[in-house]
Amino acid sequence: MAEQKLLAHNGAVDITIEQAFGEFYKRESQNYTAPKNIYYALSQFSAFFGGLRPFSSLTNADINNFIYSRQVEGRAPATINRQLVILSKVISTCKKKWGFVAPDVHPLEFKLREPDGRIGLVNDDDRQKIMDAAAPHLKLAMQIAYYTGLRKGNILSLRWDEIDTERWSITKFIKDSNFKGGRAHTVFIPDALKSILQAIPHTCDYVIAIDGKPIKDLKTAWHAACRRAGIPHRKYTFHDVRHGSATAVVRTTNSLYAAQVFLGHKSPKMTQRYAKFLDEDKIRIAHSVFDNK
Numbered sequence: 001m002a003e004q005k006l007l008a009h010n011g012a013v014d015i016t017i018e019q020a021f022g023e024f025y026k027r028e029s030q031n032y033t034a035p036k037n038i039y040y041a042l043s044q045f046s047a048f049f050g051g052l053r054p055f056s057s058l059t060n061a062d063i064n065n066f067i068y069s070r071q072v073e074g075r076a077p078a079t080i081n082r083q084l085v086i087l088s089k090v091i092s093t094c095k096k097k098w099g100f101v102a103p104d105v106h107p108l109e110f111k112l113r114e115p116d117g118r119i120g121l122v123n124d125d126d127r128q129k130i131m132d133a134a135a136p137h138l139k140l141a142m143q144i145a146y147y148t149g150l151r152k153g154n155i156l157s158l159r160w161d162e163i164d165t166e167r168w169s170i171t172k173f174i175k176d177s178n179f180k181g182g183r184a185h186t187v188f189i190p191d192a193l194k195s196i197l198q199a200i201p202h203t204c205d206y207v208i209a210i211d212g213k214p215i216k217d218l219k220t221a222w223h224a225a226c227r228r229a230g231i232p233h234r235k236y237t238f239h240d241v242r243h244g245s246a247t248a249v250v251r252t253t254n255s256l257y258a259a260q261v262f263l264g265h266k267s268p269k270m271t272q273r274y275a276k277f278l279d280e281d282k283i284r285i286a287h288s289v290f291d292n293k
Contacts, residue, residue, distance in 0.1 A: 014101040015094075017058070018051030023098070024090045034153065041086045055094065058103035063087075063110050077112035084111055126231060127244055133228035138221040140200065141208050145241040147193035149249075149263045152238055156215055158207045168194055174264050185264035 015023075021042040029035040048066050049058060063084075070080045084107040095102035131142050144155050154172040163170055168189040189197070200207070206214035218238050226233035242263070249259040260268050 013099065015055050016051060017049050017053050017055050018046055020055040020090060020094050020100065020102075021046050021051075023100075024093060028089075028093060037082075038086060041083045042090070044083065045087060054101075056101040056103050058091075058105055060105055060110075063105060063107055067110060067112070077114045081111045081114065084108060124244075126229075126236070127241065129229040130222075130225050130231060130236070134225040135221045137208050137210050137215055138218055138225055140196070141215075141218060141238070142241050143193060143196055144207070145238070146245050146248075147190055148187040149242055149245040150187060151242065152218065156206075156208055156218070159205050160202055160207060161205070163189070163197065163207075183264075187262075187264075 025035075025039055025042055029038045032038050045066070048069065049062055067080055067084075070083070088107040091102045091105070091107070094100040127142075127146070131139050134142060141152070141155050144150060144158070145152070148170065150158075150170070150172065151174070154174070158170065158172075162172075169186050170189065171184055171186045174183055174185045197207075203209055203212040204214060208215045222238050223233040226236070246259045246263055249262050250256060253259075256268055
């Protein structure tokens with residue numbers, strides 16, 4: 001690859017699929033909040049397409065066959081579409097940024113239609129039932145997610161020294177290909193969460209911990225809490241707490257932009273998928289708008 005990098009300054013360089021994906025992971029994965037997801041997608045591509053083939057030999061048929069294979073495996077359209085986004089990014093980066101010979105294909109043209117998103121955990125009663133049944137570390141994680149809108153990964157990696165107790169704020173870095181290492185996103189801690197955090201003993205450097213050890217995942221605790229609460233664990237996911245947070249912001253502010261800023265989204269399109277309204281919200285809107293004329 002060293003020789004190819006030098007040649008790339010003077011002209012396009014043809015490389016293998018394996019080299020293209022390897023270079024992308026090495027040079028670009030640090031710009032993503034979950035590099036392991038990038039690695040998994042690139043591994044899937046390399047295994048399916050054949051790593052030793054010229055990168056430029058990829059065709060539309062290859063992409064269609066890949067999509068079909070993932071569908072047969074039972075992968076959701078949203079999952080497949082996320083992988084197509086990664087493939088598209090690899091192709092454009094290799095061609096425009098590094099001068100490698102890239103295939104004349106456009107993966108995003110093959111994106112699948114996604115079904116309407118689930119309502120998510122915007123039902124306050126269900127969220128409280130799960131929280132009441134949750135183990136202490138899960139309950140704290142849910143409270144942080146609801147009051148700040150932070151993602152699970154940011155919450156599990158949150159250290160006590162990252163909490164600014166003068167401004168009562170938290171700054172985390174979120175995925176953004178325009179910023180190396182991610183884009184800084186600051187959330188401010190409301191009094192309701194402040195009092196909770198002040199009452200938590202510092203048993204280790206990390207906020208979410210058990211017996212002085214940080215937690216790597218919440219899936220087992222989540223399933224157990226849903227079971228104790230009498231709620232099917234597949235009905236909601238921990239990430240749905242973030243949906244509930246976004247909806248609470250929109251309900252109170254009547255502003256989708258406020259929710260976008262609160263969650264740290266670059267585009268309002270993503271926020272629209274998070275902020276959901278139940279029938280009681282629609283009833284309230286109808287009466288408040290049209291019955292007070």
